[in-house]
Amino acid sequence: MSSNWIEVCLAESSRSSEPSFGDARSRVLQATDIVQLISQTVALKRAGRNYIGLCPFHQEKTPSFNVNPSKQYFRCFGCKASGTAFDFVMLRDRVEFIDAMKTLAAAANIELPRHGVSKEKTGEKQLLLEAHSAAASVFEKYLADPQIGAAAREYLEKRGFEASAIQAFQIGLVPDGWDNLIRHPLMKKYPPALLATAGLAKTRDTGDGHYDVFRNRLIFPIRDENARIIAFGGRKMREEDNPKYLNSPETPLFSKSRCVFGLDLARKRIVETRTVAIVEGYTDVVMAHQYGCTNVVATLGTAMKEQHLTVLRRFADRIVLLFDADAAGDSAVDRAVELFLIHPVEIAIATMPDGLDPDEFLMKFGADAFDALLANAADALTYKWKQVMSRLKDNEGLTARQEAVENYFAPIAAATKSGKVDSIRWGAIRLRMEKHTGLTANEINQRFRKEQTKPKFGQPRTPAEVAADEPSQPVRRKGPPNAQDRAEQWILGILLNEPNRWQKVQQDVRLGDFQDADRRELAVRLWDHQRHEGETVLNEFLGFLERPELVELAIDLSQQAEQLTEIEQTLKDATEHLKRAQNKLEERQLVADLRRSPDQPGEKVDEVDLLRQLQERARKPDLKRV
């Protein structure tokens, strides 16, 4: 990673006699605080001398992304991304070094030597960003124009928008006409073909010339989390126009399934409250911010997607979907339930009371009531349960109730079948299901076992049958964990997370090696599941465990093992520890047998045999056991 930009710089300096480029680079780095820079996109927590957070460059549940403030570098132990502030911006914005340098220089108010940032070196992305920025100022000018903007300003005022909000969101206008934007003097620098790539112009059907995409609309610039305009949304000004809201098409800058409106302004409060609310339209976002509820964003004409979650999870632990009263349709709720099950983030749903829109709600009840609405929002699963139950009221037959329960289970089944249900959540989710439905853990297990594939060969042996093969009675030991405990814990935890390691591990570890009773039982069940049903999917496996204590233990061990960074080595150490412990145990057993033997005359052969065994052990301590 780091060599990348070094090469660029070396190439730069060799081509040029201008020495100031390297100086500028150092000045930019010196003026940039990497912790502050990264905090704009990642919620960082102090951990000793460093900061840690969830890596923005790969999916993870536990933070492995480290920022070192004294050395001013970042490093992810998960995906190995690392480097300086330049590297971070290059990865974050997917730009070349030169553009990362420009970004950081601008942020630090440092003027770069012309040579280093010449137009030819500025990528297409940079040009598109500039075109968007220019277009936004054109739209703002139209809205501010005494004549052209009068009707639109009146509309905004009637809707309750304040001047400060209009300015903060850079709301603009494009009047009626085919080429108000592309013919505007401010856009002279940008050829129509470029504007077409930017999603601002279209080619005429006749093939000669271009026309504006946005015509006669109120314009809401869509900015990325770093406040750069990457697209536009336009609300119609004339009743008969369609659609009501029009967004930029997908462009090299803009993907609507990844982008959320208002994130740049919302980011600060989202990080502070660890909560983000998602509403349905730009106007709701602007109004919420105007009232001080600034942790509010909107998806752009699409339901929440996994990519949105990936973006938002970096800032928030809790995502509240705010639906208009009638809009929380079955499919939207089911989708929320699925995402809630699959992703380690709390997804809650709130609906507006009394058929109000969020902006009407704010005007009527104010910001505190809005915050309370978010705080009291039910998690998606609970919301789903309430929804199916509320429909039962006038139709309470047993069949209807059964149907309602099936309806409730449907998205859960879909999510578990996808095999992506977050293992750590499954225990908690099952508890919620028990609470909602009144079914027992066993009944719920049965219900979800039906969703799973049948065992591939033969009937699984009962745990008792498997355990009968194994020596030494397990114990239930109290007190802080010792080396033996840790070895057993790591092995089980790692196998739960990475079942593909089982084949190898089971050659070295016997079920009898687990000395703790609960862990022995868990190991027995795991070995059994692996032998008869193939590689374990954790949440499916949990469904097979009847005892809640075992479920809890499995989740706990899996979670502990997720913190491990050196899995291979830990597994090796733990396996070796168990081997040594078992050897010692067997040796003690042999010695005890030897001690007993003098009392039993006529068994000399056995005694010699035992001695020989002890000697062999001493010679080959690591002999592979059968």
Ligand SMILES: [Zn+2]
């Ligand atoms: Zn990473």
